[in-house]
Amino acid sequence: xxxxxxxxxxxxxxxxxxxxxxxxxxxxxxxxxxxxxxxxxxxxxxxxxxxxxxxxxxxxxxxxxxxxxxxxxxxxxxxxxxxxxxxxxxxxxxxxxxxxxxxxxxxxxxxxxxxxxxxxxxxxxxxxxxxxxxxxxxxxxxxxxxxxxxxxxxxxxxxxxxxxxxxxxxxxxxxxxxxxxxxxxxxxxxxxxxxxxxxxxxxxxxxxxxxxxxxxxxxxxxxxxxxxxxxxxxxxxxxxxxxxxxxxxxxxxxxxxxxxxxxxxxxxxxxxxxxxxxxxxxxxxxxxxxxxxxxxxxxxxxxxxxxxxxxxxxxxxxxxxxxxxxxxxxxxxxxxxxxxxxxxxxxxxxxxxxxxxxxxxxxxxxxxxxxxxxxxx
Numbered sequence: 585x586x587x588x589x590x591x592x593x594x595x596x597x598x599x600x601x602x603x604x605x606x607x608x609x610x611x612x613x614x615x616x617x618x619x620x621x622x623x624x625x626x627x628x629x630x631x632x633x634x635x636x637x638x639x640x641x642x643x644x645x646x647x648x649x650x651x652x653x654x655x656x657x658x659x660x661x662x663x664x665x666x667x668x669x670x671x672x673x674x675x676x677x678x679x680x681x682x683x684x685x686x687x688x689x690x691x692x693x694x695x696x697x698x699x700x701x702x703x704x705x706x707x708x709x710x711x712x713x714x715x716x717x718x719x720x721x722x723x724x725x726x727x728x729x730x731x732x733x734x735x736x737x738x739x740x741x742x743x744x745x746x747x748x749x750x751x752x753x754x755x756x757x758x759x760x761x762x763x764x765x766x767x768x769x770x771x772x773x774x775x776x777x778x779x780x781x782x783x784x785x786x787x788x789x790x791x792x793x794x795x796x797x798x799x800x801x802x803x804x805x806x807x808x809x810x811x812x813x814x815x816x817x818x819x820x821x822x823x824x825x826x827x828x829x830x831x832x833x834x835x836x837x838x839x840x841x842x843x844x845x846x847x848x849x850x851x852x853x854x855x856x857x858x859x860x861x862x863x864x865x866x867x868x869x870x871x872x873x874x875x876x877x878x879x880x881x882x883x884x885x886x887x888x889x890x891x892x893x894x895x896x897x898x899x900x901x902x903x904x905x906x907x908x909x910x911x912x913x914x915x916x917x918x919x920x921x922x923x924x925x926x927x928x929x930x931x932x933x934x935x936x937x938x939x940x941x942x943x944x945x946x947x948x949x950x951x952x953x954x955x956x957x958x959x960x961x
Contacts, residue, residue: 677736745792757782
């Protein structure tokens with residue numbers, strides 16, 4: 585009898601969970617290994633998602649094992665899903681080059697790839713942080729690649745330092761490029777004042793501003809923005825892209841000069857713009873930061889740490905990379921973050937959590953597991 589009962593329970597469970605999966609329902613397990621439909625741990629770090637034609641496409645850095653695994657040995661990989669739980673490996677969509685001296689030569693640094701669709705041109709545009717091979721993090725370039733198909737292959741177009749020869753729209757500092765030879769000690773009041781007044785903006789005016797951790801955001805009117813950590817990672821820049829999304833318009837602003845922010849993730853909720861960032865502590869986790877503005881190129885206000893509960897001061901041992909709107913659900917967003925493993929980068933984990941709201945202000949709390957029932961249509 586016990587055996588019969590066990591069989592009945594197993595059948596009921598199989599049918600129940602089978603229906604959940606068939607309807608796109610299941611559980612996320614933040615920080616646990618996440619396997620694709622080939623039962624291989626998903627390899628799409630520092631990534632973002634492009635929703636196109638009813639399918640989600642997740643792009644991210646292909647990491648390898650060992651301490652050298654944070655350099656680009658393979659390229660950018662893509663996965664596809666119709667329900668956000670089950671991901672099919674679509675392969676490497678941007679390959680590193682074997683040609684010596686190529687900007688994306690094997691061994692360079694490719695980080696935080698983001699892909700958006702341009703309705704006007706019918707092309708898919710990928711931007712990412714690029715450091716050429718052997719240059720460490722000294723280049724601070726951003727690079728763009730394009731494809732006629734969302735799953736690639738993507739063709740490398742160019743790398744740039746953004747906004748060369750232009751001042752930010754909100755800049756009130758001295759408009760000359762003469763920099764004092766006096767060496768300032770970092771984090772002193774004198775240094776902080778100099779950064780606020782555009783020390784690094786002026787230094788990099790001619791060659792273009794630094795661009796490291798970055799993301800993309802496309803507004804409801806189709807305008808695209810490139811958001812990146814600049815000025816030695818001390819200040820965020822928000823730049824408007826051209827209509828084809830492959831160049832900068834030279835319209836840009838500075839956000840939180842001297843605030844030391846990276847890992848930006850931007851989303852729009854009830855006609856307000858929110859941005860989640862992190863501090864700069866290398867591969868180690870730190871406390872997330874939340875900011876809000878009434879327009880992308882407007883004034884941003886700091887709101888504090890969006891995380892609550894245990895380990896909130898470490899962003900649940902993760903770092904932001906993207907905020908994903910869930911299609912077909914009102915005001916439903918998923919916070920995408922990485923739990924880095926610098927000693928074995930391929931084993932980095934993904935922390936996906938639902939964004940919650942209190943008085944229209946987003947916050948994050950930890951879930952050992954969760955599903956779409958946390959959202960209300």
